[in-house]
Amino acid sequence: MRKILQRNEKVELNSFIDEFVKARQKYFTPGQEWLEEELAEEKISVYMDKAQLEKDLDELVKTSLMYGKVRNLEMKIQVKKTADGAGICFSDNGVGNWRNKSICVTGKPGRGLETKKIWGVQVA
Secondary structure, three states: OHHHHHHOEEEEHHHHHHHHHHHHHOOOOOOOEEEEEEOOOOOOEEEEOHHHHHHHHHHHHHHHHHHOOOOOEEEEEEEEEEOOEEEEEEEEOOOOOOOOEEEEEEOOOOOEOOOOEOOOOEEO
């Protein structure tokens, strides 16, 4: 547990997701696949392991590209403020709904409710 907390740093979610989307958008085939973000109106800062979140979001994008099976694949990452913290939702318009994932950030450390992962994320 101590190692997990040592990797955590304060991150503003809107900026992190915006940078993530812009960095990956250039790798997609124009007109066939794209990634967009929908950001919260207010800034949301959290303590988290940036590298781990980036890795997990990359895995969701990779899975959508491999199995989306639609001509114009639309992927979206949404950041929203919730009653007990914040959430990051990934979705696409591909076949099935198994790629729709949420990362829930609460006042208590480390809860990935729908993904069943320990994220080590806490509202700053």
